[in-house]
Amino acid sequence: MAMTDQAPEMAVSDEVAIDIQNMNKWYGQFHVLRDIDLTVYRGERIVICGPSGSGKSTLIRCINALEEHQKGSIEVDGTILSSDIKNIDTIRSEVGMVFQHFNLFPHLTILENCTLAPIWVRKIPKKEAEETAMHFLTKVKIPDQANKYPGQLSGGQQQRVAIARSLCMRPRIMLFDEPTSALDPEMIKEVLDTMIELAEEGMTMLCVTHEMGFAQAVANRVIFMDAGQIVEQNEPKEFFNNPQSDRTKLFLSQILGH
Amino acid sequence: MSDTPRNIGAFVRHDQIPESPPPASETGIVGWVRQNLFSNVFNSILTLLALYFIYNLMADFLPWFFGGVWRAESIRDCRDILDGARGGCFAVLSERWHQLIFGIAYPQEAYWRPLLAFVLLFVAAAPVLFSDLNRKLLGFTAIYPFLAFWLIWGGTILNPVFGFLGFVVAYIVFDRLSHISFAISAIGGVVGAIVTWFVGGMIAAAVPELLALEAVPSRDMGGFMLNMILGTVCVSLSVPIGILLALGRQSDMPIIKIICVVFIEFVRGVPLITLLFVANVVLAYFLPPGTNFDLILRVIIMITFFSAAYIAEVIRGGLAALPRGQYEAADSLGLDYPQAMRLIILPQALKISIPGIVNVAVGLFKDTTLVSIISMFDLVGVIRGPILASTEWNGVYWELWGFAALLFFVVCFGISQYSQWLERKLATDHR
Numbered sequence A: 001m002a003m004t005d006q007a008p009e010m011a012v013s014d015e016v017a018i019d020i021q022n023m024n025k026w027y028g029q030f031h032v033l034r035d036i037d038l039t040v041y042r043g044e045r046i047v048i049c050g051p052s053g054s055g056k057s058t059l060i061r062c063i064n065a066l067e068e069h070q071k072g073s074i075e076v077d078g079t080i081l082s083s084d085i086k087n088i089d090t091i092r093s094e095v096g097m098v099f100q101h102f103n104l105f106p107h108l109t110i111l112e113n114c115t116l117a118p119i120w121v122r123k124i125p126k127k128e129a130e131e132t133a134m135h136f137l138t139k140v141k142i143p144d145q146a147n148k149y150p151g152q153l154s155g156g157q158q159q160r161v162a163i164a165r166s167l168c169m170r171p172r173i174m175l176f177d178e179p180t181s182a183l184d185p186e187m188i189k190e191v192l193d194t195m196i197e198l199a200e201e202g203m204t205m206l207c208v209t210h211e212m213g214f215a216q217a218v219a220n221r222v223i224f225m226d227a228g229q230i231v232e233q234n235e236p237k238e239f240f241n242n243p244q245s246d247r248t249k250l251f252l253s254q255i256l257g258h
Numbered sequence B: 001m002s003d004t005p006r007n008i009g010a011f012v013r014h015d016q017i018p019e020s021p022p023p024a025s026e027t028g029i030v031g032w033v034r035q036n037l038f039s040n041v042f043n044s045i046l047t048l049l050a051l052y053f054i055y056n057l058m059a060d061f062l063p064w065f066f067g068g069v070w071r072a073e074s075i076r077d078c079r080d081i082l083d084g085a086r087g088g089c090f091a092v093l094s095e096r097w098h099q100l101i102f103g104i105a106y107p108q109e110a111y112w113r114p115l116l117a118f119v120l121l122f123v124a125a126a127p128v129l130f131s132d133l134n135r136k137l138l139g140f141t142a143i144y145p146f147l148a149f150w151l152i153w154g155g156t157i158l159n160p161v162f163g164f165l166g167f168v169v170a171y172i173v174f175d176r177l178s179h180i181s182f183a184i185s186a187i188g189g190v191v192g193a194i195v196t197w198f199v200g201g202m203i204a205a206a207v208p209e210l211l212a213l214e215a216v217p218s219r220d221m222g223g224f225m226l227n228m229i230l231g232t233v234c235v236s237l238s239v240p241i242g243i244l245l246a247l248g249r250q251s252d253m254p255i256i257k258i259i260c261v262v263f264i265e266f267v268r269g270v271p272l273i274t275l276l277f278v279a280n281v282v283l284a285y286f287l288p289p290g291t292n293f294d295l296i297l298r299v300i301i302m303i304t305f306f307s308a309a310y311i312a313e314v315i316r317g318g319l320a321a322l323p324r325g326q327y328e329a330a331d332s333l334g335l336d337y338p339q340a341m342r343l344i345i346l347p348q349a350l351k352i353s354i355p356g357i358v359n360v361a362v363g364l365f366k367d368t369t370l371v372s373i374i375s376m377f378d379l380v381g382v383i384r385g386p387i388l389a390s391t392e393w394n395g396v397y398w399e400l401w402g403f404a405a406l407l408f409f410v411v412c413f414g415i416s417q418y419s420q421w422l423e424r425k426l427a428t429d430h431r
């Protein structure tokens, strides 16, 4: 991984991509997310970290309405998330998501995985969709696997396909939920390299990860969550060298300690 | 146990061991026999016992089968010809062949019609069963049910034509209105179809002789043909209905969910034979007097309901077996509910459900013989009634029931072979 001491200078505009205001979510009686306020500007690369069960996944899954929030507002690309199906589908087609367990469609080839949504959601002609898919598969460096099935690929390759699949929808925002934590160390690098490349192209990214090297290399903001709240956020250098809250210090000492 | 460290014998291999064939005792027929049939004393005894048993069975069966009589007028005739020798009286099959296949009342000069329908069934089913075939054949599949109806039941061709047009109109209306709302377009489609059928029915009644085949009433259907009709129609209807019920049972809309759950649980909790009795007698009480609601149609509805409920549960199992991630991935790409179901969820869930669905389909096909109990003359009904009760053939059990078993076995075995082929073909997950 290209590790630099400082986050590279990458353009962050003042245009708001995601605006979360006072958002709360409950699972039954359990208050998972509490008073979340978060504004993401276009071109930002945000890394979210925190102990297990702190609500990181839940937070980013609320952004594309995989989970419903009960209070507060979420605005994505100028569209306010409501329970209206059309509204939700619009946001989902603008926001790409990469999962921990890849979630490729095992009954479709790699190419079909990548062209399915563009063809059915964007109504792009099949031929054009295939060209786009090959473009992004080349970008994640697996164009030669296009006609295989997901089950025939390694974990790292599958995750890169998952990234390509999202990119084929030409999303303006990408969400990553621990994209490397189901992978062997040697495969982590190939996936992170792909993500770094994406960041360098100016993609707005929200990434839940414990890869602190990645955070230092590309993030312009690191968010620490605990018990359903945003406890601390800062630019990576400050965050790692000079954490303010005790919980952050404890977390960092545990995660960087070994 | 000693404390002295053992020499672990550090070792590095530098050359590759060449591949060599397995020892002779492991291959060939002799190797196979030794391994599988005589691997130890107990196994050898079992093998010999089994061989003895098979020999006895064959010593009985082969002379009976090959010494059988195929031409005779009656069972007494058979016995005279056999003259004490061992042999089956297969003459009943050749003598009553038409009854076994077409039932007692189907007009003889029209036998070619169900036969043609049967042959065309393969053409119509092929593009559904083998997805590699030309998709244009699906057009024929769409008109096949109406064509087959016309061939088997006869009457003017206007009946099936308007039947087909009704669906076409329903589709067009649905498509035209679909931008307004699902409910309105669905209602519009149904109304369109009913109007077409109503008008068509009047036109057909006005010119009953137009391109007409000799009409055969439902009560004249019988023999194995009736089992095939019931089996084919009910299987092809109950799979889609089962899918809808399974999806409905998972629905977020409480009303739909409750309807589906109640339907499934009720139908599963009642024996099929009860439903058939209901179809036979009770339904008539609920219908306005004078309406002639075809008995076969009633039976088809009941058997379809019955197997659809089972198939729904099988498919629900398939749906439950899919990881949640598949739903989430489909959602996160912006696919709407019908798309996600059709493109992502159902193809995988149905693949998992194939063995269960085939199980229900095979069971359903065999259960079509239950209609003999409500005095329809299907294969079993024909054997039990007109044939065994006749003075000529009273007492010819083995030959008749063996034949019935063979016919059902061939069809069911075919279905099961197809499903195994399909499973292998769809095995893309390389688990």
Ligand SMILES: Nc1ncnc2c1ncn2[C@@H]1O[C@H](COP(=O)(O)OP(=O)(O)OP(=O)(O)O)[C@@H](O)[C@H]1O
Binding pocket: A027, A030, A032, A050, A051, A052, A053, A054, A055, A056, A057, A058, A059
């Ligand atoms: N569907 C659910 N129903 C009830 N509780 C849930 C559900 N999903 C998650 N939770 C709870 O919500 C809390 C936050 O879960 P979440 O998955 O967001 O944590 P996380 O920060 O992503 O953790 P991890 O690092 O382990 O992935 C956890 O305590 C979890 O037990």
Ligand SMILES: [Mg+2]
Binding pocket: A056, A057, A058, A177, A178
């Ligand atoms: Mg998580």
